[in-house]
Amino acid sequence: MPSLRPSQYAMQQRTDGGPFLRIERDDLEYDTDEVNAPQEGDGEFEWGMDQIYGASRVYYSDVALPNDSLGWHLILEVTPDDLIIHPIYPRSTHPQYGEPRYDTIKSIIITRPVYQPYAHPSDKYDVEELLGGLPAGLSKDWRYGLGFHYEYRYIVNAVASLEGVKEIMLHGERGRNDARVKGSTYFLGVDQLEVLRKRLDQLTQRHQRETAADKKLVCYTGLLHKAAPELYPPRARKLAPDMLANLVSLGSVTPQLSPKDQQQAAKLAQQSVPTLAKSEPRTLFNLKAEIELVTLGQLIEVYRKMMDSNANETRWQAFLSKNPFILDMAFGYPVKKIADQPYVGGKNFSGRGGQYSDFLMAAKATGNLALIEIKHPQHDLLGKQYRKTYTPSYELSGSVGQIISQRSHVQREIYGLAHDLKERVHAHAVAAIVIIGRTPEEEDKQEAFEQYRNGLKDVLVVTFDELQDRLESIHRALTPPTLDPEAKPELIRDEDLPF
Numbered sequence: 149m150p151s152l153r154p155s156q157y158a159m160q161q162r163t164d165g166g167p168f169l170r171i172e173r174d175d176l177e178y179d180t181d182e183v184n185a186p187q188e189g190d191g192e193f194e195w196g197m198d199q200i201y202g203a204s205r206v207y208y209s210d211v212a213l214p215n216d217s218l219g220w221h222l223i224l225e226v227t228p229d230d231l232i233i234h235p236i237y238p239r240s241t242h243p244q245y246g247e248p249r250y251d252t253i254k255s256i257i258i259t260r261p262v263y264q265p266y267a268h269p270s271d272k273y274d275v276e277e278l279l280g281g282l283p284a285g286l287s288k289d290w291r292y293g294l295g296f297h298y299e300y301r302y303i304v305n306a307v308a309s310l311e312g313v314k315e316i317m318l319h320g321e322r323g324r325n326d327a328r329v330k331g332s333t334y335f336l337g338v339d340q341l342e343v344l345r346k347r348l349d350q351l352t353q354r355h356q357r358e359t360a361a362d363k364k365l366v367c368y369t370g371l372l373h374k375a376a377p378e379l380y381p382p383r384a385r386k387l388a389p390d391m392l393a394n395l396v397s398l399g400s401v402t403p404q405l406s407p408k409d410q411q412q413a414a415k416l417a418q419q420s421v422p423t424l425a426k427s428e429p430r431t432l433f434n435l436k437a438e439i440e441l442v443t444l445g446q447l448i449e450v451y452r453k454m455m456d457s458n459a460n461e462t463r464w465q466a467f468l469s470k471n472p473f474i475l476d477m478a479f480g481y482p483v484k485k486i487a488d489q490p491y492v493g494g495k496n497f498s499g500r501g502g503q504y505s506d507f508l509m510a511a512k513a514t515g516n517l518a519l520i521e522i523k524h525p526q527h528d529l530l531g532k533q534y535r536k537t538y539t540p541s542y543e544l545s546g547s548v549g550q551i552i553s554q555r556s557h558v559q560r561e562i563y564g565l566a567h568d569l570k571e572r573v574h575a576h577a578v579a580a581i582v583i584i585g586r587t588p589e590e591e592d593k594q595e596a597f598e599q600y601r602n603g604l605k606d607v608l609v610v611t612f613d614e615l616q617d618r619l620e621s622i623h624r625a626l627t628p629p630t631l632d633p634e635a636k637p638e639l640i641r642d643e644d645l646p647f
Contacts, residue, residue: 166210167238167291169272170220173204203227204268206275208290210240221246223294224275228265231258231278233286235295249295253308256295257333258282259319283318283338285345299352303344307334361386444623447471451616461524465489465506468522475507475520477618478581478610482512486571492519492554492561505554509579515572517558518579521551525612529585529597538596544584548607551580580607587611 207220225232233256235249248254260266261281269275272290279288285300287293296304307316314332318341326337365385372380451474454467465488468474472485490508507520523543530538540548555578558565562575588594601609 164212166212168209168212169275169290170207170209170215171204171269171271171275172207173268173270174202202268206269206290208236208238210238210245223290224279226266226268226278229260231260231266231282232256233258233294236293238291238293249293250304250308252314253304253316255315256286256304257315257317258286259317283341285341300345300348302348303341307336310334444619444626447474448616448619448623451619455525455612455616458526459524461522464522464524468507472507474615474619475509477615477622478520478583478608479509479511479518479579483509483518484512484571486510486517486569486573490565492558492565503554503557505551510571510573514576515574516576516578517562517573518581519551519554519558520581520583521547521554523547523582523584525584525586527585529588529611530593537599538593540600544582544600544609547582547584548604548609551582551607555580577606582607582609583612583615584609585611586613 204226205222206224206226208223209217209220211219213219221234221236223234223236225234234254235256236246237244237249239245267274267278269278275290276288279290279294282288285297285303287295287297304316307313310329312332313329313334316334316336318336318338319326320338324337324339325343326335327340328335362385365383368380368383373382450467454463459467469485469488475485476483486508489504489506492503492505492508505519506522509518509520510516511518527543528541529544531541532539558578559575562573566573588597
């Protein structure tokens with residue numbers, strides 16, 4: 149036998165006959181065109197309740213009261229077209245006894261059944277019969293308070309959050325799937341109510357199943373596995389099929405994940421890569437492309453902020469060390485990073501005079517070395533004006549001289565320097581790159597700068613804003629064209645996949 153709810157048990161223990169109803173009926177009218185046939189017996193006509201027009205009201209009290217007392221509470225109105233429910237707190241022990249249960253929502257209106265008016269009750273049995281025809285999801289027992297069942301309270305609570313809405317109207321016929329607001333009334337079609345009710349039921353049942361499984365797993369892990377791990381190995385939590393898909397589909401927008409959930413989602417995706425490569429190659433390739441695009445966009449944003457904040461050389465050194473991809477763009481061929489701040493030689497017998505570069509790179513194909521010297525973007529590229537041109541600045545000319553000296557030491561001492569390296573490297577023709585300053589804005593200064601750097605022998609000078617432009621050009625090239633700047637990138641088709 150199923151257990152009783154506390155409210156049901158308490159009702160069975162009552163000895164006062166309560167709760168109580170009082171019914172008021174206005175002067176009712178009868179449709180003489182719809183008179184029932186005379187009944188055998190007294191020869192008088194009997195009017196079916198279907199043919200009674202007018203209004204009647206049902207009042208409620210949790211305690212016995214005289215009929216003329218002011219302590220009665222209206223819970224139900226019956227008109228030919230509508231059944232109007234006034235949900236209240238039904239227990240006299242509740243601090244809000246008799247007040248509206250749903251705060252701003254004062255009433256729930258159910259339009260009449262098709263082709264016939266609502267029947268007018270004359271006693272509590274008529275009230276129970278009338279309430280028996282309510283749509284599923286609404287309480288049909290006046291003793292426990294009318295309105296939505298407790299498990300469907302989320303429906304009315306959501307509607308109650310709409311400013312100015314005071315009543316819900318449930319209706320059928322045309323607009324059975326309605327969910328709209330007009331004035332102070334929220335119109336809810338019975339079909340839409342049924343959809344919501346079933347989805348809430350599914351969520352409740354799924355939660356109950358998952359909770360039971362989790363409790364079993366907690367006890368298994370804490371008792372059996374803990375006591376005898378060799379006999380009871382660890383178990384993983386079983387996830388229901390499509391669990392994540394169903395959770396995401398509940399809302400109309402992508403859910404916001406906490407940092408821990410984001411990390412776990414990334415781990416799940418990483419663990420699923422072999423399976424996705426076989427079952428969903430398009431999804432996997434789209435994910436890879438999206439990750440690369442987002443990562444590049446974030447990298448560009450950090451780069452811009454560092455340019456605006458006048459970051460010093462130490463910060464640029466650390467940033468470029470973590471993101472060597474940016475350094476790759478200074479070359480016209482694939483390269484790899486060998487070391488940060490490498491020793492490039494130059495010490496004498498006393499151990500003095502050693503030189504260090506900022507980055508040591510090498511061509512991926514041949515292992516030919518390249519040196520990169522980093523200066524910050526605030527360094528001036530040009531010095532004083534000399535007749536109709538400009539001389540290179542002290543910082544620029546000094547950086548070029550410094551890297552030429554470093555290259556000389558590397559070429560001279562390559563065998564000793566490369567002895568402990570795991571990478572296979574050579575000094576066939578060591579490339580030298582200086583990253584410094586920003587491109588001048590004035591045309592005459594641009595001319596002088598280009599003439600200077602293009603006149604250098606085997607030393608490439610690149611500005612920080614040129615690296616930024618290359619990053620942004622790659623990002624634009626990877627971003628699918630779209631008319632809507634906020635639209636999601638177009639998905640890659642199966643025929644575009646490389647595998």
